[in-house]
């Protein structure tokens with residue numbers, strides 16, 4: 001295995017990966033995995049990858065944690081298609097528009113990526129009871145991977161979480177608690193009880209390996225584009241794990257000699273009812289303040305305060321990207337248009353990115369010849385209530 005230690009993303013302090021870790025013990029900020037990239041560079045090349053039969057994200061085993069002798073907790077996550085959106089793109093004068101369709105993951109969202117890696121490591125390091133606050137899809141993914149690993153899942157969700165998520169968690173054998181409040185209130189409840197209950201907390205970026213799972217989005221994208229990166233990426237942003245993970249993957253791949261220094265412009269897409277990153281970006285702030293009265297049908301974007309806010313803001317600025325809000329009605333409308341032109345029933349979070357594309361083109365922040373990748377992070381099937389309501 002090539003994992004060396006965990007490094008604090010803020011103060012740089014090293015932590016031992018052989019113990020279960022949450023935040024940095026010195027500054028309470030997120031930890032990230034550090035690998036011996038020079039050694040990986042000698043052990044693995046893009047040509048090796050081409051001949052691998054493994055299609056899941058575990059095909060990138062060398063840049064993931066978990067000793068090689070340990071079987072990952074897997075349901076076949078990752079390896080999702082990068083689909084051309086020719087008809088939708090043409091209508092808006094974008095010749096080279098692609099969709100990374102993450103709805104084809106186990107549990108129908110990209111939360112599966114992070115949970116496969118995080119549950120694999122938690123099990124390996126001896127955790128038996130896993131807890132997570134969830135706006136919906138992280139809960140479903142934890143429930144699935146915990147069941148597969150033979151571990152307990154304790155999931156805290158806002159009472160108004162989409163019904164599909166609540167039923168999914170219960171059917172997958174998780175202990176579900178509904179909270180009158182937001183995901184931040186769910187997190188507070190876990191923090192209060194975790195010590196007494198011996199729960200290991202699996203909140204995104206409060207645990208170092210969901211980031212590693214999401215990082216594979218960046219590896220897959222580079223591989224699917226023949227080791228070129230797009231000009232722009234539109235990412236529906238909640239906790240920001242995918243955004244931060246992809247950026248980490250790009251840096252690792254450059255050190256490995258797989259890609260050059262060019263980076264895509266990264267755009268965060270948020271709901272107008274919950275846009276802490278957009279506000280902080282526009283105001284030139286380093287951290288984002290908690291967004292008051294967060295409200296949106298895109299439950300994955302209903303994160304009023306993210307612990308990785310400073311990392312996201314840094315990436316958006318370094319990449320010369322930006323941050324855009326979309327209102328709920330636009331998301332649903334765009335999701336419908338995309339469905340009828342491209343044949344994908346996308347989540348409202350996915351729909352939000354297609355709406356944001358339209359405004360970025362109008363604002364001349366994206367040009368017609370550019371290669372643009374949009375993430376459809378989940379399936380519309382998990383949001384039947386909100387599509388149903390929008391029809392009637």
Ligand SMILES: *Cc1c(COP(=O)(O)O)cnc(C)c1O
Pocket residue numbers: 109110111137138204236237238239240241242243300301347349350377378
């Ligand atoms: C969680 C989630 C998001 C946000 O992802 P982050 O990496 O936490 O920003 C977007 N879309 C869907 C469908 C989600 O479940």
Ligand SMILES: [Zn+2]
Pocket residue numbers: 008009010011012013024025026027028029
């Ligand atoms: Zn620190």
